[in-house]
Amino acid sequence: MAEDSCSVKEMETELKDNPCSSEDAFAVNPKKKKSKAKGKVKSQHEGKEKTHRKIKTPKEESMDFEDRRSQVNVKEEADKDPDFVTEGKGKKRKRKADKADGRSSTSEATLPKKKKKKVAEEGQGNSPIAKKKKIKEKKEKVKKEEGGCSVSTKKKKTKEEIEAARALKIKKKEEEEKQRWRWWEEEKYEDGIKWKFLEHKGPYFPPEYQPLPDDVKFYYNGKAVKLSLPAEEVALFFAQMLDHEYTTKEVFRNNFFRDWRKEMTLEERQLIMDLNKCDFGELHAMHKQKVETRKNISKEEKLVNKEVNQKIVDEYGFCVLDHHRERIGNFKIEPPGLFRGRGDHPKQGMLKKRIRPEDVIINCSKDSHIPEPPAGHCWKEVRHDNVVTWLASWTENVQGSCKYVMLNANSKLKGEKDWEKYEVARRLKSCVDAIRTQYQEDLKSKQMGTRQRAVALYFIDKLALRAGNEKEEGETADTVGCCSLRVEHITLHDTLDGQKCVVEFDFLGKDCIRYYNKVPVAKRVFKNLKLFMENKQGGDDLFDRLNTQVLNKHLSSLMPGLTAKVFRTYNASITLQQQLKELSNMKENVAEKLLSYNRANRAVAILCNHQRAPPKTFEQSMANLQAKIDSRKEQLDLAKKELKQAKKEAKGSTDNKLLIVVEKKKKAVKRCEEQLLKMEVQATDREENKQIALGTSKLNYLDPRITVAWCKNMEVPLDKIYNKSLRDKFAWAVDMTEHDFVF
DNA sequence: TAGATAACTTAGCATCTTCAAG
């Protein structure tokens, strides 16, 4: 998040210059007047544009879509902009909205039902016999190795152990595969029922706080102070973070100090009045020491730790859902600590409290073995609600929101939902043209609300913006999505770089990731934007007649199950499909095909603005790779020379030896060339990927069936693209997708 | 029927693990 850190830096200098706490800064922050230009639509604008421009046909529009990826300005440009600071904004934006009907449920989505009869619980591997055989072989192998050379050196033995462990792992994997629940071949449950039986052990609680040893002291105002346990624990949270830049931020420090004092005893509170007089040095040093020793532990200890962890996973990491053992995603209760929100979060530094069993609600079957709370404790509640998917929940104290323990992505519950998501997106494909035509038409509407809706939809569709819910002021960082865009977030250019009607976007989106883009838009959109911005200030809402409920209500009337985020899924998947078709070629080798895939993936990531901070070691590792390429090039030159020489010598000769040498050299050249190409491809890929994150779209937006089908057609092994977890998560797609799948 | 909240998806970064090169 380069731009993030950039604004952070600026924040800091600002803070240095201005010694008042930023809490004060917040209070002082002049609220921008929000002049809601209600009913200010000038009707004479209507219809004017007809003379200038005909409505785009869906086809023309879709051409726009194709070169969308080139429009997205990768953020370097934005990075350079030193003026980029989003000011703390004025007010809470709560508006009354037409109530969303809520009747349009996604559950109507019809999954392509494979009318197969229920498969037996154990599930059938593709070729169970072959698998069993394999497993047997493995077992024998393991046995052999175990018995084989027992009188060997210690080293060898551990090696063997590793080998055995590996074999065991493979065996385990195969068993796993065999036991995979092929839920996608079963009938779905009716209306909202998520399970009929659910049993688990409850969440795993982090270990209790271990008091400081006596020789590690906290000092206040130069004097050693023995803190009470609760205060000490919180002090340690802060001490541990001392290397982080954010412990220097005023908001963070103030929030921390306020919450810390709440944990203190009366005397402590009376003594410790100023954070600047606190010396956490020894605590910090102790923590660093601990990290260091943890890093240096022996292999044996590591193995022991691993086993201990595995035991925890085995005990708490699984549940039984409708007769199948399923992995739980996050079975560990979040440990206490200091809250660190993203970006400029007003609550950063606040204490995230320790969760006790008394805070936790358990959800499971009535007839299951109810999880035991830790000794001496009880649950807040045990309920048996089978229309939800969570196993346990608690309320987090910083934001007051609910946290849930849910299943792993490879579970039936998650998989089915995911599948459904892509089916909804595919349904959008069949009616997207009509919807586009409609919103183009709506741009001319007499109703201001309708026009705003149309423009918002245009953005959501064309630029893959998020819906943009309203947020409560002061509770979170100031970020926006489509519906919550403010006037200050866009700049209109009648012409820019030879293009007409360019909208320049500059705002912080989810996770405070900057969205910066200059996009030529339809003239009518441009005109509407001008209209929406009339008589408004920077801090005013661009779409003052619109919110996500209104928008989604409208969308669901166009297609059941349609909401704003479906457009992101749809456009991401369709872009991947198009790009793959365009970029990849059967003639390429696997490395090149993978580059093509990554490029298609990248087009999607750019569309969705999935960014990452360039890896810290990026420059170095790039240079290393380049060095390797150079040396390989030299090798290649050498090999070529040698080949020439060999050819020369062999010319006219019938000496078999010489001919063989020529062949050898030829092979060497070829190998060199291949390796070089591979590295060069890798270098290109990495460079292009510098600040783009491919993972998010792969995980959340791209219909896996597109990828599976592409792999089949291109003869690329799937595991070159999907790692184990992805293959598990998308098991349904891997299993059911034929080569002719079309999104 | 709006506003609150519950439920669930999406997100990037941190950390742990693995694997390949030196």
Added chain:
DNA sequence: CTTGAAGATGCTAAGTTATCTA
């Protein structure tokens, strides 16, 4: 065998949407 980069996984914050409640 060591080192470091890449890749995988873990963590939890931050969104969206559905649903509840007064």
